[in-house]
Amino acid sequence: MTRPTAIQISDVSKRFVIRKEKSLKERVVNFGRSKLHKEDFWALRDVSIDIESGTTVGLIGPNGSGKSTLLKMIGGIIQPTSGSVRLRGRLAALLELGAGFHPDLTGRENVYLNASILGLTRAETERHFDAIVDFSGIERFIDTQVKFYSSGMYVRLAFAVAIHVDPDILLVDEVLAVGDEPFQRKCLERIRGFQHEGRTIVMVTHSLDQVAEFCDRAVVLEAGRVAADGLPRDALKVLRADFEATRQEEITKSQLAEGAARPLAQITGVALRSDDGQTGRPTLVVGSGLAVAMQVDATTRLSDWILGVGLTTPMGTTLYQTNTKLMGVPPAPLLGTGKYEFHLADLPLGEGDYSVQASIQLLDGTDVHLVPEAANFSVRGDGSSLGPLSVPVTFAMV
């Protein structure tokens, strides 16, 4: 059965006018010339996304890419300049927890107020009240004014209220990273519960791991446009590559700015070779080894440097990392081209795709060059386990 569309975003653009004046005097003085004091800024440009009911979508992107603006537009707080956002079902937004809290009121009063703001009736709130307090874990302080709460308690109570709303569509903005670890786990569990109940969730987050873990789909926004839209792993790849490009740009810029003070060097090639002689994109069997050969070109003299190697999953989670400093084998100063090789023996990796990461750093910690996905390889297993780690396993009844 095909699911109905829960959120339909069609050709949405949003223009912000940045005015540099606010007072009456300035407006009168500059009247007629007001064009000079305005600046257009397109926060979103021709964004079209259809979200099926029951899916969890992560909106990701660098700061200022328009994620939160889009989320607010779905929430009806901001109107699009052109295009339209259409919805089906009841909507609740967890945009910044505790936005409706009043510091002078007690926790109990704030629960009622905040629940009402999120769209619960008084009767519903009364029914959920014990559950809310129970979830927040601050029974002892419920009749204390919230201005005396610690920030953790504040957020716990706010989140507890928010998750007891019964929405078809839930908008989540950067709120999952709250509270201590047990509480966070409780929150994430609850979000999973929401997923099982077929609610549509749109979340904005900077935690890419959360996207990988929770979302069925990820949308990467970049400067107000959709840069990628699809499975989280593909979208994350696009985003990580983008972050890397920005970082590399910054490194190059500071290298240029600092001139000779910073050596110019690059990893110009990374080649893999499996123990049984495959090159290019080798496919290993579980437990075999891999040689990583690197070529480094130094335009200026490179001394006190570190060469690093790492293994990552396609999501970008680092599985293993080492370098010449940790290994205690400092490379000799280099000018021109040098070739190096790491050999990773008996890799205990499970079935899946992996990437090799290569990096040059200086001993003082400055990055010189980093290649996040220098080369790829796969591991073929016997299908008896999941996850990136391979462990010899037996089973018996005892």
Add this chain to the structure above:
Amino acid sequence: MTDMIEARAAGLAHQPLRLASPRTGFASGTLQSIRDIAAHRELLGLLISRELKARYKDSSLGFIWSLIRPLVMLLIYYVALGQFLGAARGIPRFAIFIYSGLAAWTLYSEIVALGTASIVGNSGLIKKVYLPREVFPLSVVGSSLFNFGMQFVILMAATAVAHEIPTGTRWLFFPLSLAVLLVWALAIALLLSAVNVYLRDVGYLVEIALQVFFWASPIVYSWNLVLGKIGGTIYETVYIANPMTLVTMGFQKTFWVAGDGQPYPDRLGLRLGIMLAIGLVLLWLCQRVFARLQANFAQEL
């Protein structure tokens, strides 16, 4: 679990897609706005009690403070204007006279001043959650009415002490003038609260305008004095066009029993009725302007 997902999906499939932020026409959106506000009346009640509770939460005298202020004002006007400047001559029961006007004025100025600031003051909420934004000025009306209720009790007590408890048909003026007051104050508060988002100067402007209108209404001096100076001229018409002039006199007509022999504009009731009708049209216009302006609140705040 999948059953639940399918059930929810099937339920949603029957619903039509709706716009996340509907743009309504200037006139056609009226009903929509009223329905929206009515749906949030519980929230409105909570906001009013929040405002009342939060206002004097940490003071030991609490609500008493909201009584002390007008009583001190009364004392100042009574002594300085009434006795020293001699305004009390020719005005019987001067204290009750002032206090009935002052009670009306306090309610009016509180709604206008606090209402104007209400949208900017709640920007945290407005930027985060969609609510019909009218609830903020409306909650100011609610909390101001609560304060007015307490002043009303004092006023009644004062008339009891003076053995001049208002009775009979004179009470008809009270609901009529209160309605005029509320409709006008709310209309102005709605309009100014929205404009205040775009032009922060409005807040200061309101302060000054309220000062001017306080003295432009017969609160601490009598209508008789005004008549003596500008009676029969165009200025009298202008003076009487101020809704608060009529409201003040409506209140005096009700509570100031000793002033029965004093002159009032003829057909005061009819004038108040006309003012109410104008106010209702104005309220509708202001609400529509508010609805138009509120679309950009979240980004302007």
